[in-house]
Amino acid sequence: MTTLPDEKFFRTPVTDVRTWVPGKLFSLRVERQPGFDFTAGQFARLGLQDPATPEEAPTLWRAYSMVSGASDPYLEFYSVVVPEGQFSPRLAALQPGDMLCIDRTPFGFLTADRLHQNGDLWLIGTGTGLGPYLSILKEQSVWQAFDRIIVVHGVRHADELAYRDTLSNLADQAPWCDWGVAGNDRFLYLPIATREALPGMPQERLTTLIENGDLARLADSPLDPQRARVMLCGNPDMITQARKMLSERGFAPGRRGAQGNLAVENYW
Ligand SMILES: Cc1cc2nc3c(=O)[nH]c(=O)nc-3n(C[C@H](O)[C@H](O)[C@H](O)COP(=O)(O)OP(=O)(O)OC[C@H]3O[C@@H](n4cnc5c(N)ncnc54)[C@H](O)[C@@H]3O)c2cc1C
Ligand SMILES: NC(=O)c1ccc[n+]([C@@H]2O[C@H](COP(=O)([O-])OP(=O)(O)OC[C@H]3O[C@@H](n4cnc5c(N)ncnc54)[C@H](OP(=O)(O)O)[C@@H]3O)[C@@H](O)[C@H]2O)c1
Numbered sequence: 001m002t003t004l005p006d007e008k009f010f011r012t013p014v015t016d017v018r019t020w021v022p023g024k025l026f027s028l029r030v031e032r033q034p035g036f037d038f039t040a041g042q043f044a045r046l047g048l049q050d051p052a053t054p055e056e057a058p059t060l061w062r063a064y065s066m067v068s069g070a071s072d073p074y075l076e077f078y079s080v081v082v083p084e085g086q087f088s089p090r091l092a093a094l095q096p097g098d099m100l101c102i103d104r105t106p107f108g109f110l111t112a113d114r115l116h117q118n119g120d121l122w123l124i125g126t127g128t129g130l131g132p133y134l135s136i137l138k139e140q141s142v143w144q145a146f147d148r149i150i151v152v153h154g155v156r157h158a159d160e161l162a163y164r165d166t167l168s169n170l171a172d173q174a175p176w177c178d179w180g181v182a183g184n185d186r187f188l189y190l191p192i193a194t195r196e197a198l199p200g201m202p203q204e205r206l207t208t209l210i211e212n213g214d215l216a217r218l219a220d221s222p223l224d225p226q227r228a229r230v231m232l233c234g235n236p237d238m239i240t241q242a243r244k245m246l247s248e249r250g251f252a253p254g255r256r257g258a259q260g261n262l263a264v265e266n267y268w
Contacts, residue, residue: 007057007104008103008104008105009045009047009057009058009101009102009103009104010033010036010101010102010104011049011099011100011101011102012030012031012032012033012075012099012100012101012102013030013031013096013097013098013099013100014028014029014030014094014095014096014097014098014099014100015029015030015031015074015096016028016029016096017029017094017095017096020078020159020160020162021159021160021162023081024080024081024160025078025079025080025081025128025160025162026078026079026081026092027067027076027077027078027079027162028076028077028079028091028094028100029068029074029075029076030074030075030076030077030100030102031074031075032068032072032073032074032075033102033104035104036075036102036104036106037070037106038066038070038106039070039106039111039113040066040069040070040111040112040132040135040136040138040139040142041065041108041110041111041112041132041133041135041136041231042065042066042106042107042108042110042111042132043063043064043065043066043106043107043108043132043265044063044064044065044066044075044077044102044103044106044107045061045062045063045064045102045103045105045107046061046062046063046064046077046087046091046100046101046102046103047060047061047100047101047102047103048060048087048090048091048100048101049099049101057101058101060086060087060090061087061103062087062088062091063107063267064077064079064131065077065078065108065110065128065131065132065135065233065265066106066131066132066135067131067132067134067135067163068134068135068138069135069138069139070135070138070139071138072138075102077131078128078130078131078134078162078163079091079092079128080127080128108132108265109263109265110132110231110233110263110264110265111136111263112136112139112141112142112145112146113259114253114254114259114260114263115229115231115254115259115260115261115262115263116229116259116260116261117145117146117259118145118146118147118229119146119147119226119227119228119229119261120146120147120148120149120150120219120221120227120228120229121142121145121146121148121149121150121229121231122150122152122219122223122228122229122230122231123136123137123149123150123151123152123231123233124152124154124206124230124231124232124233124242125152125153125154125231125232125233125234126153126154126155126206126233126234126235126238127154127155127156127160127234127235127267128234128267129232129233129234129235129265129267130151130153130162130163130233130234131233132231132233132265133151133231133233134163134166136231137149137151137170143186146229147186148185148186148187148188148221149186149187149188150187150188150190150219150221151167151187151188151189151190152190152192152206152215153167153189153190153191153192154192154193154194154205154206154234154238155191155192155193155194156193156194156195156196157193157195157196158191158193158196158198160193161191161193164189164191167189168189170187170189171184171187171188171189188219190215190218190219192204192206192209202214202218205238206238206242207238207241207242207245210223210242210245210246211245223246223249224249224250225246225249225250225251225252225261228251228261229261229262230246230251230261230262230263231262231263231264231265232262232263232264232265233264233265233267234265234267235267236266236267236268239264239265239266243262243264246262247262
């Protein structure tokens with residue numbers, strides 16, 4: 001890891017690469033620089049240098065949520081490959097030992113402290129929008145604040161249910177079937193695929209499940225603003241639609257330092 005005091009970013013080596021779906025989904029870990037502190041749910045700006053001019057600052061930067069916990073000794077990111085994208089195919093090509101640049105300042109407001117600190121915490125995400133929730137789930141304070149945590153992960157196909165072992169381990173008090181609901185008194189994991197049937201699960205978009213009440217039925221918990229604190233992350237169209245439905249039920253983000261019951265992060 002190298003850094004110059006006047007640089008707004010640090011360079012750090014990739015230590016691990018994991019392929020979840022070849023050519024589409026991967027995660028990578030890098031060494032964490034002391035002093036890079038963040039709140040679970042925030043994102044970093046990652047930069048890739050031009051291999052022809054490795055001494056120069058990156059000109060290409062993209063936002064990536066931290067998947068690793070705020071106290072983990074490493075940083076982990078979870079990424080899709082957009083085949084025509086400028087950044088993600090190059091990120092996907094990194095191997096252990098290659099260098100990644102990271103802006104020293106973490107960003108973002110998809111953090112649990114923006115929400116009322118009681119009731120049920122719903123972590124609803126599509127695709128790579130699961131990432132920040134994995135970081136949030138590592139926070140002890142979150143488990144202390146909320147009665148129950150419900151993770152809803154919407155993907156196109158079953159193989160895109162990344163980190164499902166991590167999530168099933170959190171739910172290990174409960175019977176666990178290959179793809180279906182897993183849960184215990186404090187935690188529930190709802191994997192939802194839209195382009196493939198998962199045994200026992202609806203094959204529907206998350207917005208449909210919110211609107212028709214099936215999500216609340218699956219969780220056996222009402223999606224009402226008195227009790228539910230909701231995060232939405234991932235596909236911006238999903239977020240626009242879900243946000244509208246939830247607003248009509250009385251959900252609203254916090255304002256001017258006051259906590260709310262809705263927090264959102266668009267990925268593009
Ligand atoms: C706050 C924030 C946090 C983000 N965190 C992550 C993250 O943790 N992991 C991650 O993979 N991406 C994340 N993104 C998106 C990321 O910054 C890049 O846009 C993405 O990696 C693609 O970069 P690109 O240059 O290859 O393509 P871009 O030119 O940036 O994107 C091209 C198109 O690809 C699609 N697209 C972009 N990102 C995604 C995605 N994540 N899933 C599905 N389709 C997508 C959209 O249609 C977009 O218009 C985040 C974005 C924001 C704003
Ligand atoms: N490298 C490759 O081979 C490859 C292959 C495929 C995709 N990709 C890249 O990956 C990107 C897609 O990633 P992704 O599948 O994680 O993201 P996505 O298109 O956002 O889909 C994730 C989930 O969100 C759902 N969704 C989409 N729009 C919604 C809306 N308005 N309301 C509610 N739910 C909605 C999808 O349902 P639906 O199924 O109903 O849309 C799906 O279940 C593509 O843009 C492409 O760049 C790469």
